[in-house]
Amino acid sequence: xxxxxxxxxxxxxxxxxxxxxxxxxxxxxxxxxxxxxxxxxxxxxxxxxxxxxxxxxxxxxxxxxxxxxxxxxxxxxxxxxxxxxxxxxxxxxxxx
Amino acid sequence: xxxxxxxxxxxxxxxxxxxxxxxxxxxxxxxxxxxxxxxxxxxxxxxxxxxxxxxxxxxxxxxxxxxxxxxxxxxxxxxxxxxxxxxxxxxxxxxxxxxxxxxxxxxxxxxxxxxxxxxxxxxxxxxxxxxxxxxxxxxxxxxxxxxxxxxxxxxxxxxxxxxxxxxxxxxxxxxxxxxxxxxxxxxxxxxxxxxxxxxxxxxxxxxxxxxxxxxxxxxxxxxxxxxxxxxxxxxxxxxxxxxxxxxxxxxxxxxxxxxxxxxxxxxxxxxxxxxxxxxxxxxxxxxxxxxxxxxxxxxxxxxxxxxxx
Numbered sequence: 001x002x003x004x005x006x007x008x009x010x011x012x013x014x015x016x017x018x019x020x021x022x023x024x025x026x027x028x029x030x031x032x033x034x035x036x037x038x039x040x041x042x043x044x045x046x047x048x049x050x051x052x053x054x055x056x057x058x059x060x061x062x063x064x065x066x067x068x069x070x071x072x073x074x075x076x077x078x079x080x081x082x083x084x085x086x087x088x089x090x091x092x093x094x095x096x
Numbered sequence: 097x098x099x100x101x102x103x104x105x106x107x108x109x110x111x112x113x114x115x116x117x118x119x120x121x122x123x124x125x126x127x128x129x130x131x132x133x134x135x136x137x138x139x140x141x142x143x144x145x146x147x148x149x150x151x152x153x154x155x156x157x158x159x160x161x162x163x164x165x166x167x168x169x170x171x172x173x174x175x176x177x178x179x180x181x182x183x184x185x186x187x188x189x190x191x192x193x194x195x196x197x198x199x200x201x202x203x204x205x206x207x208x209x210x211x212x213x214x215x216x217x218x219x220x221x222x223x224x225x226x227x228x229x230x231x232x233x234x235x236x237x238x239x240x241x242x243x244x245x246x247x248x249x250x251x252x253x254x255x256x257x258x259x260x261x262x263x264x265x266x267x268x269x270x271x272x273x274x275x276x277x278x279x280x281x282x283x284x285x286x287x288x289x290x291x292x293x294x295x296x297x298x299x300x301x302x303x304x305x306x307x308x309x310x311x312x313x314x315x316x317x318x319x320x321x322x323x324x325x326x327x328x329x330x331x332x333x334x335x336x337x338x339x340x341x342x343x344x345x346x347x348x349x350x351x352x353x354x355x356x357x358x359x360x361x362x363x364x365x366x367x368x369x370x371x372x373x374x375x376x377x378x379x380x381x382x383x384x385x386x387x388x389x390x391x392x393x394x395x396x397x398x399x400x401x402x403x404x405x
Contacts, residue, residue, distance in 0.1 A: 072289065079282040 003055040010052030017045030031088040039081040043074050102142060109135045117190075122171075126164045133157025146305040147228040150297070154313035162320070162394050169269075170396070223371025225303040232307065233375045237364045241353070244346045244382055247389050251342070255333065258397040266330035268395035273326045283325020290318035298383045302372065308345075308379045312386030319391045333398060338388065345385030349378050 024037025050070040057063045112135055116128040133156040140149035215235065222230035232240045273279045297311035322328040331338055352374055353364035361367070366374050 068289075075282065075285060079278050082278040 006055045007052045010048050010055070014045040014048030014052060017041045017048060021045060032085055035081045035085055039077045043077055046070055046073055105135065105139055105142065109139060122168055126161065126168060129164065130157050130161035133161065147226070147307060147310070150305060150310045151307075154310050154317075158317065159313055159390055159394070166394055166396065221368040221371070223302075223366065223368065223373075223375050226301060226305070226307075229301050229307055229375070229379075233378060234366055234371065237349075237353070237366075240382075241346065241349050241364065244349060244385065247386065248342060248346060251389050251393055254393060254397050256397075258399070262398045262400045264332055264334050265398045265400045266332045267392060267398055268323065268330055270330075271324045271326055273324065280325045280327065283322050283327040287318045287322050287327070290314060290321070294318060294383070294387070298379055299376075301379060302376060308382040308386055312383040313390060315383065315387035316390035316394070319387065320394055323391075323395070331392070331395075338392075341384055341388040342392075343385065345378075345382035348381035352378060 018041065021038050021041030024041060025034050028034045028037055047070055050066045054063055054066050057066065109132065112128055112132045116125050116132055133152055137149045137153035137157065140146075140152055216227075218235075219225070219227055219230050222234040224230050224233070273283070294311045294314035297306035297314060298308055299306070301307035301311065319328065323330060333339075352366075356365045356367075357363040
């Protein structure tokens with residue numbers, strides 16, 4: 001029962017971060033601030049959702065897999081954000 | 097609650113597929129196509145077809161998406177703006193696709209339900225516990241053998257686009273990765289995890305979700321990341337190891353089939369006593385070939401970028 005409540009609260013919190021990240025992606029003016037909104041908010045959101053699901057895990061192996069999913073998504077999102085930002089910066093300098 | 101989830105998923109799949117074909121530029125279509133593949137994978141997972149879901153996510157969305165992005169990048173570098181910018185409704189293609197979908201839908205309802213023999217009792221004799229692997233590598237091994245050869249033929253077709261004098265230049269575009277930059281760090285961090293995960297998918301395919309195609313695609317992606325980060329040197333066609341890796345899967349598959357025929361049973365038949373060992377051998381050889389073939393397909397034909405006009 002306590003575990004279910006923790007799951008509800010944490011996944012709801014995660015969804016709030018996802019909504020915030022998506023609003024930022026749609027509303028922010030340029031590539032860099034959009035990237036900022038997307039990666040920061042979504043990484044936190046995914047972390048909260050993984051944490052919420054962890055309360056439903058039946059074994060340590062499932063916990064480890066949830067942690068691995070979050071870690072890999074974090075690594076990929078961080079790297080891709082840097083690469084997109086660099087490509088956008090190169091595009092800006094080309095225009096000038 | 098689950099009905100609402102499924103309805104939302106179906107609506108998303110339809111909307112994203114419409115957005116894919118509705119125009120607005122090739123790049124946008126590719127991004128929507130990748131998204132479409134990921135939603136389809138979730139759909140397959142909801143239906144309980146986890147093997148198909150993995151294959152759709154890895155090959156349908158991931159690999160096909162990368163192939164399309166690579167083609168788009170090549171078109172842009174060639175400055176073929178006139179070709180790339182042609183958008184709007186292509187009426188003949190739309191009519192043909194709609195007619196094809198309609199005919200398939202009609203056939204689904206018009207044809208009598210096939211009488212499928214119940215094979216669930218025979219799974220125990222196939223050597224593997226995963227029914228999908230049992231079908232792919234035992235009951236219908238012919239299909240899988242030909243699929244692996246088709247993949248090789250596709251790569252040969254891509255290589256035929258190369259010019260004679262470019263044949264020995266390293267494959268793929270020259271990637272610029274800042275030494276000590278994020279991409280190099282990513283290229284060093286990801287491969288160990290990816291290698292374990294790809295090998296696990298191949299090994300687990302015998303008993304649960306996974307298989308040579310899913311595992312091979314993950315391994316191909318790992319190789320491509322390492323190449324883009326300049327952690328691995330660019331391969332070239334003249335490398336003997338590369339060529340051996342390409343034909344290893346179909347070769348081992350064919351040899352086991354011929355061996356069975358030579359020992360007096362049918363071509364590609366597998367005796368229950370040795371089934372598990374044989375299927376695992378074929379799967380491992382196949383996944384190596386699939387990984388190398390898919391990665392080379394993404395890299396494209398050898399092109400001398402220095403000498404290009």
